Amino acid sequence: MNVHAVRAIFGFEMARTRRTLLQSIVAPVISTSLYFVVFGAAIGSRISSIEGVPYGAFIVPGLVMLSLLTQSIANASFGIYFPRFSGTIYEILSAPISPFEIVLGYVGAAATKSIALGAIILLTASLFVPLRIEHPGWMALFLVLTAGTFSLFGFIIGLWADGFEKLQLVPLLVVTPLTFLGGSFYSVDMLPPAWRTVTLFNPVLYLVSGFRWSFFGQADVSVGASLGMTLAFLVGCLALVTWMFRTGYRLKN
Amino acid sequence: MPSIISVTKLSKTYSSGFQALRDINLEIRRGEIFALLGPNGAGKTTLISTICGIVRPSAGTIFADGHDIVTDFRAARAKIGLVPQELTTDAFETVWATVSFSRGLFGKPANPAYIETTLKNLSLWDKKDSRIMTLSGGMKRRVLIAKALSHEPQILFLDEPSAGVDVELRQDMWRLVRTLRDSGVTIILTTHYIEEAEEMADRVGVISRGELILVEEKAELMRKLGRKQLTLQLQAPLERLPPELDAYRLDLARQGTELIYTYDTRGERTGITALLRDLSAAGIRFKDLQTSQSSLEDIFVGLLRERA
Numbered sequence: 331m332n333v334h335a336v337r338a339i340f341g342f343e344m345a346r347t348r349r350t351l352l353q354s355i356v357a358p359v360i361s362t363s364l365y366f367v368v369f370g371a372a373i374g375s376r377i378s379s380i381e382g383v384p385y386g387a388f389i390v391p392g393l394v395m396l397s398l399l400t401q402s403i404a405n406a407s408f409g410i411y412f413p414r415f416s417g418t419i420y421e422i423l424s425a426p427i428s429p430f431e432i433v434l435g436y437v438g439a440a441a442t443k444s445i446a447l448g449a450i451i452l453l454t455a456s457l458f459v460p461l462r463i464e465h466p467g468w469m470a471l472f473l474v475l476t477a478g479t480f481s482l483f484g485f486i487i488g489l490w491a492d493g494f495e496k497l498q499l500v501p502l503l504v505v506t507p508l509t510f511l512g513g514s515f516y517s518v519d520m521l522p523p524a525w526r527t528v529t530l531f532n533p534v535l536y537l538v539s540g541f542r543w544s545f546f547g548q549a550d551v552s553v554g555a556s557l558g559m560t561l562a563f564l565v566g567c568l569a570l571v572t573w574m575f576r577t578g579y580r581l582k583n
Numbered sequence: 584m585p586s587i588i589s590v591t592k593l594s595k596t597y598s599s600g601f602q603a604l605r606d607i608n609l610e611i612r613r614g615e616i617f618a619l620l621g622p623n624g625a626g627k628t629t630l631i632s633t634i635c636g637i638v639r640p641s642a643g644t645i646f647a648d649g650h651d652i653v654t655d656f657r658a659a660r661a662k663i664g665l666v667p668q669e670l671t672t673d674a675f676e677t678v679w680a681t682v683s684f685s686r687g688l689f690g691k692p693a694n695p696a697y698i699e700t701t702l703k704n705l706s707l708w709d710k711k712d713s714r715i716m717t718l719s720g721g722m723k724r725r726v727l728i729a730k731a732l733s734h735e736p737q738i739l740f741l742d743e744p745s746a747g748v749d750v751e752l753r754q755d756m757w758r759l760v761r762t763l764r765d766s767g768v769t770i771i772l773t774t775h776y777i778e779e780a781e782e783m784a785d786r787v788g789v790i791s792r793g794e795l796i797l798v799e800e801k802a803e804l805m806r807k808l809g810r811k812q813l814t815l816q817l818q819a820p821l822e823r824l825p826p827e828l829d830a831y832r833l834d835l836a837r838q839g840t841e842l843i844y845t846y847d848t849r850g851e852r853t854g855i856t857a858l859l860r861d862l863s864a865a866g867i868r869f870k871d872l873q874t875s876q877s878s879l880e881d882i883f884v885g886l887l888r889e890r891a
Binding site for chain 1: 597598632635636637638639656657658659660661663665667669671672673674675676680683684685686687688689690691692730
């Protein structure tokens with residue numbers, strides 16, 4: 331294992347976050363606070379509670395998950411795409427470093443940033459609503475697994491994209507809608523039966539549900555199904571990234 | 584002298600079907616400066632990129648300091664530093680950060696003293712805290728060299744190192760390359776500036792259309808393929824040459840005031856003595872003479888013409 335190389339990539343990516351602190355940390359915190367103001371205070375004041383949980387608190391896991399998914403993808407996809415765009419990828423490709431170590435450096439940094447952001451959002455949320463976490467261990471596990479999996483997904487997007495537009499395509503057109511429709515701001519039980527069935531095909535529902543269960547002990551689907559879906563997505567991403575490195579997809583001619 | 588890079592039957596065909604390298608066999612000797620010459624699109628950068636692991640070979644093997652670049656890529660790549668042709672840098676990073684990053688990437692622990700020496704040798708020390716985007720093109724080129732040297736490589740590839748740099752920096756770079764060679768680093772450079780190869784290289788390889796058409800000691804190459812010319816400045820202009828001098832294939836230049844005799848340096852006899860004697864016999868007097876040797880550029884152009 332080339333530990334120095336992994337540390338170098340990780341440090342480089344974290345330094346980029348420090349340089350762009352406003353964009354990386356402050357902006358997501360502000361937008362999350364706005365969600366609280368709009369959904370929690372304005373609209374939430376008209377919804378008393380969902381399954382015994384005040385609406386303001388109910389949306390916290392969904393909001394954290396929304397930020398976690400979008401930021402994991404954005405961080406990791408930009409992290410690997412920019413060297414490809416600028417040409418500095420030559421150095422990574424010619425270094426004595428394995429594909430696993432490259433992924434570990436970039437995805438590790440992206441996931442670390444997302445987890446830190448998730449923690450900051452939780453702290454911010456606790457200023458607005460009283461929060462309880464019934465299963466902190468599971469909460470941490472879902473946080474880490476989701477951040478890691480979607481950072482890996484972002485890394486794949488960063489390898490696949492051949493322009494800045496494509497970099498935004500999947501997060502904006504796929505991930506964000508699925509997150510909004512995945513029970514971030516409501517319980518699936520509130521939907522008409524037909525839509526409830528349709529929603530069960532949305533993989534993000536399982537992530538939000540499992541994460542929410544770790545807070546309040548309530549879930550739209552079983553915790554096992556949530557964990558299984560997260561792991562299945564992780565395995566799928568690992569398989570795809572392995573194939574990309576093995577074939578040199580968009581990296582080596 | 585043992586080889587530090589050994590390339591055997593290397594071929595590269597891109598997915599588009601374009602064959603960039605054809606059956607390349609090349610041995611680079613430890614500690615030499617090897618210049619790879621060739622026109623645009625000849626395969627120079629593909630060859631370098633393949634050795635460095637950036638491009639996958641279609642066939643053939645490459646060993647760097649005894650390590651297979653595919654099966655033992657860690658050991659092989661750790662020996663190699665690459666200065667790319669394009670000025671590809673992390674624009675927002677400082678010089679110090681980007682050079683330190685490169686050292687870590689190549690598996691070396693931090694060594695501020697070594698980075699400091701490298702930056703000082705490249706006249707970059709006073710720019711160490713500057714962001715790369717604020718540097719001139721020449722300075723960026725130095726940063727790329729510093730990055731390539733950051734992990735103390737034994738083999739250094741310089742892909743068109745003088746492209747777009749001013750004369751002063753080029754001279755600096757030549758000095759640096761010689762210093763590196765003296766410290767035991769093997770240098771492989773590609774260049775469009777034939778004078779660069781002529782000035783620095785121990786050996787020269789010429790690549791054309793993906794084929795390595797020649798590898799030769801520079802001095803030997805110039806001796807073998809070089810031509811010399813003897814120019815005689817005549818006391819009185821000539822309208823035409825007397826027929827008894829036809830065998831010398833002389834050229835009359837500058838309105839008949841100069842006679843040019845081209846001879847082969849490989850020949851044991853140049854024919855100069857006989858020519859001067861026959862000129863004297865023909866009553867042709869000259870007031871001055873000079874000789875000139877063909878440059879590496881002349882030889883290079885001649886080789887490519889032969890292949891065309």
